[in-house]
Amino acid sequence: MQFYRFYLGSLKIVLKGNRVYWAWVGFLVLCIVVGTVGYLEQASGGLIVTHMRDPVSWGFYIGNFTFLVGVAAAAVILVIPAYLYQWKPIKEIVIFGELLAISAIVMCVLFVTVDIGRPDRVLHLVPVVGNLNFPSSLLAWDVLVLSLYGVLNFVIATHLLYCGFSRKAYHRAFVTPLVLFSIPAAVAIHTVTAFLYNGLPARPYWNSAILAPRFLASAFCSGPAIMIILLQFLRKYGGLDLKMDAIWKIAELMAYAMFINLFLFGAEVFREYYSGTHHLLFTEYLFTGIGEHNRLVPYAWLSIVLSVGAFVLFLVPATRKNLVTLNLGAIMIYGGVYIEKGIALVVPGFTPSVLGEIYEYSPSRVEVMVAVGVFGVGFLLFTFMAKVALRITQGEFHKDTHLGGPSRRTVEAEG
Amino acid sequence: MPVGSQRRWTPGAWCRQRPWAGRGVVPPLACAVAVGLAFLSGPSCRPTLAEGTGPAESLATEAGRDREQQGHEQVGAVVPEWQRAAAGTAEEIEEFPVPPPPFSYGIFPCSDCHGDMEVDTKPRKLEDEHEEIVLHHGPRERWCFDCHNPGNRDVLRLASGKTIPFTESYLLCGQCHGPKFRDWRAGVHGKRTGRWDGRKEYLLCAHCHNPHAPRFPPLTPKPPPPRPENIH
Amino acid sequence: MKPDARRRSGRKATRRQFLKGALAAAVGGGLAGCDVTTREAFFHRRFKELSRAEKRDILERLERDYTEKYGSPFSVSADPAREGVLFAYALDLSRCVGCRRCVYACVRENNASRDPAVQWISVLELEKLKGVDIYDSNLYYSPEQVPREGHFYMPVACQQCRRPQCVTVCPVGATWQEPDGIVVVDYDWCIGCRYCMAACPYGARHFNWGAPHVDQEDMNRETHYLGNRPRYKGVVEKCTFCIQRVRRGRYPACVEICPVGARKFGNILDEKSEINYVIRNKRVFILKEEINTQPKFYYFYGI
Numbered sequence: 001m002q003f004y005r006f007y008l009g010s011l012k013i014v015l016k017g018n019r020v021y022w023a024w025v026g027f028l029v030l031c032i033v034v035g036t037v038g039y040l041e042q043a044s045g046g047l048i049v050t051h052m053r054d055p056v057s058w059g060f061y062i063g064n065f066t067f068l069v070g071v072a073a074a075a076v077i078l079v080i081p082a083y084l085y086q087w088k089p090i091k092e093i094v095i096f097g098e099l100l101a102i103s104a105i106v107m108c109v110l111f112v113t114v115d116i117g118r119p120d121r122v123l124h125l126v127p128v129v130g131n132l133n134f135p136s137s138l139l140a141w142d143v144l145v146l147s148l149y150g151v152l153n154f155v156i157a158t159h160l161l162y163c164g165f166s167r168k169a170y171h172r173a174f175v176t177p178l179v180l181f182s183i184p185a186a187v188a189i190h191t192v193t194a195f196l197y198n199g200l201p202a203r204p205y206w207n208s209a210i211l212a213p214r215f216l217a218s219a220f221c222s223g224p225a226i227m228i229i230l231l232q233f234l235r236k237y238g239g240l241d242l243k244m245d246a247i248w249k250i251a252e253l254m255a256y257a258m259f260i261n262l263f264l265f266g267a268e269v270f271r272e273y274y275s276g277t278h279h280l281l282f283t284e285y286l287f288t289g290i291g292e293h294n295r296l297v298p299y300a301w302l303s304i305v306l307s308v309g310a311f312v313l314f315l316v317p318a319t320r321k322n323l324v325t326l327n328l329g330a331i332m333i334y335g336g337v338y339i340e341k342g343i344a345l346v347v348p349g350f351t352p353s354v355l356g357e358i359y360e361y362s363p364s365r366v367e368v369m370v371a372v373g374v375f376g377v378g379f380l381l382f383t384f385m386a387k388v389a390l391r392i393t394q395g396e397f398h399k400d401t402h403l404g405g406p407s408r409r410t411v412e413a414e415g
Numbered sequence: 416m417p418v419g420s421q422r423r424w425t426p427g428a429w430c431r432q433r434p435w436a437g438r439g440v441v442p443p444l445a446c447a448v449a450v451g452l453a454f455l456s457g458p459s460c461r462p463t464l465a466e467g468t469g470p471a472e473s474l475a476t477e478a479g480r481d482r483e484q485q486g487h488e489q490v491g492a493v494v495p496e497w498q499r500a501a502a503g504t505a506e507e508i509e510e511f512p513v514p515p516p517p518f519s520y521g522i523f524p525c526s527d528c529h530g531d532m533e534v535d536t537k538p539r540k541l542e543d544e545h546e547e548i549v550l551h552h553g554p555r556e557r558w559c560f561d562c563h564n565p566g567n568r569d570v571l572r573l574a575s576g577k578t579i580p581f582t583e584s585y586l587l588c589g590q591c592h593g594p595k596f597r598d599w600r601a602g603v604h605g606k607r608t609g610r611w612d613g614r615k616e617y618l619l620c621a622h623c624h625n626p627h628a629p630r631f632p633p634l635t636p637k638p639p640p641p642r643p644e645n646i647h
Numbered sequence: 648m649k650p651d652a653r654r655r656s657g658r659k660a661t662r663r664q665f666l667k668g669a670l671a672a673a674v675g676g677g678l679a680g681c682d683v684t685t686r687e688a689f690f691h692r693r694f695k696e697l698s699r700a701e702k703r704d705i706l707e708r709l710e711r712d713y714t715e716k717y718g719s720p721f722s723v724s725a726d727p728a729r730e731g732v733l734f735a736y737a738l739d740l741s742r743c744v745g746c747r748r749c750v751y752a753c754v755r756e757n758n759a760s761r762d763p764a765v766q767w768i769s770v771l772e773l774e775k776l777k778g779v780d781i782y783d784s785n786l787y788y789s790p791e792q793v794p795r796e797g798h799f800y801m802p803v804a805c806q807q808c809r810r811p812q813c814v815t816v817c818p819v820g821a822t823w824q825e826p827d828g829i830v831v832v833d834y835d836w837c838i839g840c841r842y843c844m845a846a847c848p849y850g851a852r853h854f855n856w857g858a859p860h861v862d863q864e865d866m867n868r869e870t871h872y873l874g875n876r877p878r879y880k881g882v883v884e885k886c887t888f889c890i891q892r893v894r895r896g897r898y899p900a901c902v903e904i905c906p907v908g909a910r911k912f913g914n915i916l917d918e919k920s921e922i923n924y925v926i927r928n929k930r931v932f933i934l935k936e937e938i939n940t941q942p943k944f945y946y947f948y949g950i
Binding site for chain 3: 045046047048050052053054055057058112115116117118119121122124125130131132133136137138139140143196197199200201202203278281349350352353354355356357
């Protein structure tokens with residue numbers, strides 16, 4: 001009964017807001033409409049409405065998927081100081097990291113779903129009902145660890161929020177093991193996603209042992225970068241009690257992650273260019289282009305400039321602790337990693353193709369539309385969850401709250 | 416032999432069971448005869464290479480279908496016994512199932528014209544008949560009667576003096592082109608149709624190589640695939 | 648039988664039924680608009696798991712559907728692999744002139760989509776001076792006549808690996824290696840994730856980006872369930888050594904069309920086969936041997 005009230009109350013919180021809130025929600029709904037229109041077009045015509053073709057058989061969707069797996073995994077960068085070190089400033093905001101992870105996982109699942117040719121057969125991936133090819137296929141591993149990680153975060157976050165709602169302390173015995181388990185799970189989702197590419201000897205560009213470490217390092221930059229921005233938004237528009245200490249700590253951790261990311265990247269670049277084997281072609285396609293095929297070159301360099309620039313901003317304490325440069329750095333690192341994972345990982349892996357063909361891929365109109373829609377869903381989900389979480393952490397929404405106002409009738413009518 | 420799909424995770428298992436290892440050595444081949452001979456005058460017969468009309472192609476498809484039913488009984492029965500054949504002499508070689516020689520229309524039998532003609536064995540430039548034949552086959556001294564039989568023109572003549580019908584012309588070519596002949600008998604040189612598990616269809620050398628100018632003619636390629644950019 | 652006992656004994660079946668029921672409810676809406684074939688295909692398991700009777704039913708149903716759709720009688724067979732047969736292929740690089748006859752014979756035989764075009768064989772033009780340098784190959788050569796001076800040609804299709812990466816990575820087991828070595832795809836089980844295409848070192852797998860289209864009069868009506876039967880939008884397909892032909896003793900279409908006789912095919916376990924002769928008497932090589940996929944497709948120089 002109380003959970004029902006929790007549910008209804010949450011629904012009510014979500015449906016109430018000021019003009020800024022509704023403008024934001026309206027914008028996201030618009031994104032979702034755009035995505036739906038795009039997806040309907042794709043569903044009727046087939047994936048031929050994308051620019052993916054046999055030589056480049058994965059593109060923008062899978063790139064976004066990979067990027068978002070990193071974002072989801074990055075929640076761990078809040079979870080460790082919060083639960084392992086019981087560090088208060090971060091413990092107060094860790095719930096938002098978990099909510100972000102849930103939203104990111106939902107977006108990951110959506111991106112994979114829109115990428116497959118026969119989404120109607122998605123149940124073939126379910127063990128027993130279908131035929132999950134575990135442990136042979138890394139994609140099967142990914143399905144498992146992603147759902148596991150999604151469920152873990154969902155259970156933890158729901159439990160924490162519900163306990164806040166019930167004005168009770170959460171069950172340590174229940175939460176701690178789950179949290180402890182979510183830490184390796186976070187590492188696992190990104191490692192498995194890296195292995196998904198890494199384990200393909202057919203694609204030398206991905207077949208490098210430091211791919212998984214690079215994935216993790218870049219994820220620990222990009223995920224917190226989003227978090228830094230989102231937390232400030234929540235503080236500004238939602239009155240979140242955000243201690244700046246938390247932000248400085250996150251930024252410091254990001255600086256370490258960025259250093260490792262750049263170092264690993266440098267190691268990869270050295271190996272490719274110094275040995276100069278045929279396998280250099282893919283890196284060359286990315287950074288210098290092959291002949292007249294150079295569509296990715298500006299993006300590749302932009303990504304490097306953004307990443308290195310952000311690293312400098314985060315490394316110097318003065319700029320790290322200045323909100324303007326910090327936010328600039330966060331946006332830069334987001335952009336840098338988004339290009340790195342979304343474009344520079346997937347496309348050069350396929351260019352040139354295994355038979356040496358160069359097909360210059362760039363996303364089609366429909367692909368961009370669908371991706372906008374998926375991000376719309378993810379952000380809308382995060383907005384709703386974060387709104388409820390804010391009210392609970394601020395103590396405004398609990399079991400004794402009376403949800404007054406005109407919209408009460410709406411809730412009752414729905415109930 | 417296990418195929419290996421069940422054992423994906425034990426790579427190298429297959430490596431140890433290479434099917435071609437330890438199967439014995441090819442028997443010595445005694446078929447390469449030494450004298451330089453080849454087809455000379457005779458039928459002008461460029462092979463038809465237009466798409467879909469090659470002799471072997473039509474043969475293959477029809478014959479294949481006809482024999483669909485009896486295929487199983489034929490396993491191994493009519494397969495060219497290349498080992499035995501390769502070790503033996505021409506006389507021991509069984510007949511290869513070949514389509515009729517590619518004579519141009521109305522040219523055979525040769526004896527229709529040559530029957531009551533006097534034989535002129537002197538090398539010379541042909542002017543009245545067969546003047547379209549240009550020899551691009553081996554040394555310059557090559558002449559009609561290196562291959563054609565001066566007496567009965569309806570047969571060919573081997574270096575040994577033995578005459579053979581046009582349907583066995585591969586014996587003549589094989590005198591010089593020993594290794595090719597060996598591969599051909601095994602089904603490896605030249606186009607082979609029929610059934611992989613039964614009777615094979617052979618082609619004569621002359622079906623693909625003009626005996627007077629045997630270099631394989633260039634072909635017009637079929638169109639390239641559409642570029643991915645143009646697939647909509 | 649008491650209800651309790653019945654429940655116990657039939658629990659497993661009941662659960663299955665329940666799952667099926669739940670599934671039916673869940674997808675019923677989406678499937679309502681589909682034709683019977685799609686609806687029924689949704690519920691059967693992978694082809695290799697089916698019983699003989701189930702297979703027969705499916706084949707009959709498909710024959711009925713296709714006959715209706717394409718006009719004249721259609722045969723969909725499921726000839727199994729023969730005992731003691733392991734198919735292999737050899738291609739003589741010194742003979743191939745790059746005329747692409749095989750590409751189109753393959754398309755015709757295997758009912759590959761004409762628009763959007765799907766071709767299982769890619770013929771690469773390579774420079775004699777550079778040898779087999781695939782990253783420097785040209786798929787789109789189009790001279791008046793072939794072979795072009797200084798060039799040679801290398802057709803590439805499925806290499807029918809003994810360790811097929813595509814099979815390893817498929818998340819739903821929709822593709823597998825048959826006992827005679829042919830790697831097949833169950834078009835009714837593939838979810839179209841294209842992981843196999845990323846994993847294949849030979850570009851042998853092709854995706855139906857759009858709805859495949861073959862004119863009715865061009866349709867080859869002698870088909871195999873795992874081979875050349877009509878495909879769907881959104882699934883992957885590949886060369887099967889013409890499974891519909893070779894399981895009946897015939898040569899693949901590309902072998903029969905090749906005007907220069909560069910293509911050799913047979914049972915590698917049979918000492919009298921052409922393929923066995925090639926392996927023993929010619930020096931062969933396989934493509935990208937460092938990946939250890941162990942193809943059953945050999946290249947050799949016949950001269």
